[in-house]
Amino acid sequence: MSELAPLLEVADLRVRLRTPRGPAEVVNGLSYTVGRGETVAVVGESGSGKSVSVLALLGLLPARVAAVTGAARLDGEDLLTMPPERLREVRGPGVGMVFQDPMTSLNPVLTIGRQLVEGIRAHGEVSKAEARDRAAGLLAEVGLPDPRRALDRYPHELSGGMRQRVVIAIALSNNPSLLIADEATTALDVTVQAQILDLVAGLQSEHGTGVIWITHDLGVVAGIADRVLVMYGGRCVEDGSVDDVLERPAHPYTRGLLGALPDLASSDDGELATVPGTPPAPTDLPAGCVFWPRCPVRSDPRCETEQPPLAVVGASTGGLPHRAATWCSEGSSR
C-alpha cells in the first residue's frame, strides 16, 4: 500500500508469560507493519495471542508476569524500550485503543464526560470547559445523539452500542495515528457493528489513521481490512492482502477457518464444519508446525519436526506479498 516508511513496524515480537504451569510462549516472533490509513485485521481463534500481542505494544501487560521482547516502532520510535513517561505520552495521541467489552471498559462511577475529559486533558494544557466542548464534539462525531446531555450520563444509562461509541470517542480523543480495536464489535449485534465499522472507516479516511482490527469474525475482515494476518499458537501463520488470504488461503488453518463459516444459503441439515481439536496450550507448544496436531493435510515429513518459515506463496496482488507458514501449500488448492 504505502511505499513510505510504515506507521507501525513490529519486528520479532515475543511475549512470554509466567504461569503456574511454567513459562507460556504466548506470542512467538510476530512481525508485521501497518501503514498510514491502512487497516490490518488480525484473526485467529481465542487464545491465539491476538490480544496479548497488541496489549504488549502499549505496555499494558503486567510486568510481573509478562516478558516482552522484540521491537515495535511507531514512527520510528520503539514502544517497547521507551521510558514509562514517554510511553504515557504516546498512549492517546500516538495509539488509541478500543477494548472488547463496552460493558466493562467504562468506569461505572464516573460520567461519560469526565472520562472523555480525562483522556483529553491527560495530554496538553486544555481548560475544563474547552475539554468539555471537545468531548461533546467527539461524541457527535461518533454519532451519539444529544452529545451535550450524554456528557452528564453514567455508563449504565447507555446501551452497549452507545457505550462502545463512547469508548471509541475516548480512544480517538487525542487524534491517534494508530487505532487498535481489540474485538471492538464482538459484543455488539450486527446492525450496531455495521454502524461502528462505517464510523471507523469514515474517521480513518478523514484522518489517515492506521487501524489494527482484532477479530475472529471473517465477515468483518472482508468488509474493512486492507490486509489480513492470521494468527495461530502465537505465530503469524499467514498474511497478505485481504483478497489473497480470503480468496486463495494457503495455510490449512486459514482454509479451516473459512470452511467453518456457516453458510446461510446452504441447505445442509445444520451440521457446522469445524476445525477439529483445540489450539495448543502456550505452555506446551508442539515441535514442528504449531498446527500439525489438528492439520487435516500433514503432507510433508517436516510437519512434525520443523517449524515452517513464513514464505511467499503464489502470486500477490496489490503489491503485498502473500505469505504463509506451512509445508503443505504447494499444489493443494481447495
Next chain:
Amino acid sequence: MTGAPLPEPAASPTATDAGVPSTARPPRPRWRQTLGLLARNPTAAVAATVLLLIVLMAVFDESLAPSGPNEIAVEDRLQPPSPAHPFGTDDLGRDILSRVVLGAAVSLRVGFLAVAFALVVGALIGLLAGYYGRWVDDVLMRFMDVLFAFPAVLLAIAVLAVRGPGAGNTALAIGIVYIPVFARVTRASVLGVREEVYVRASRSVGASDFRLLTRHVLPNAAPPIIVQTSISLAFAVLAEAALSFLGLGTQPPNPSWGLMLAEGRGFIDLAWWLAFFPGMAIFLTVLCFNLLGDGLRDVLDPRQRTLMAGSGR
C-alpha cells in the same frame, strides 16, 4: 477533530431510540441515589436517624444538658431516676443525664478521630499495596500482619503507656489498632478493581498512576471500605469505653460513657442507673452503627443496587 459531526451514523434512527433514554430526567449523582436507596431500607434509615440525633446531641451538648457534668451536689447523691433527674444521680450527686449527654461528645469524638486516622492511613496502605503489588505489597502487608498479630487491647494499652492517657492519645491508640483492618479491606477490594478493563482503558489513553488511583481504582473499591468504616465506628466507641474502663482513656472527672460504666460498677447492686444509662447509650450507638453498616453494604453492592433501583422505579 472536534466539531464536524459525521452525518451518516448519527442519522440512524435505531441508534437514537435504543441509546439514551429520551426522558428529560437529569441524571442523579450517585451519592443521591445511594441516599435514596438507603432511605428505602427501614432499618438503616432508622439507624441513620438515631445516629444523627446522637451526633446532634454531642454537638449541642452544653446547651442540651440540664446541668454541668461536674456539678457536685452531695446531698442529692445516688438518687434514683426522678422528674428532677430523669437518669438519676451518681455517688457525688452529679446528674447522669447531663453526663450521658456530655459524654457523647467525648465518646464520639474519640471514635470518629480514631476511625478517621485508621481509615486514612489504612486505606492508603491498602491502596498502594493492592495497586503496585510485588515488593510494595509484601513490605506493607507484612508490616500490617505484625500490627494485626498484637491483641487489640494490648496494643492500645502499649500506645497509651508510651504516650500517656487522654482523649487524643486514646483516639490515636484505637486508630493504630484498626489500621490493618482497613489496609486489608482496601487491598482486597483494590486487587479486584485493578484488573478491570476500564482501568486498563484509562491507562491506554495515557492517564497517570495518580489519576488511575484516585479516579478509577479508589471510587470503585470504596463500598467495602465505607461499610468497614461504619462498623469500625461501633468498635471504636466500644474500645474507648473499654480503655476508659481500664482507666487509660478519658480521665475523671470528665464524663465518657465507658468511664461512667466503670465508675458505676461499684454501685451496681445499690444504684443500677449509674451503669445502666451510659451502657444503654453505648449499646444504642453501636447497634445503630452496625445496622447502618449492614444497610450500606446492601445499597453499595452494585448487583443488589440494580435490583433495588429497578424495583423502585
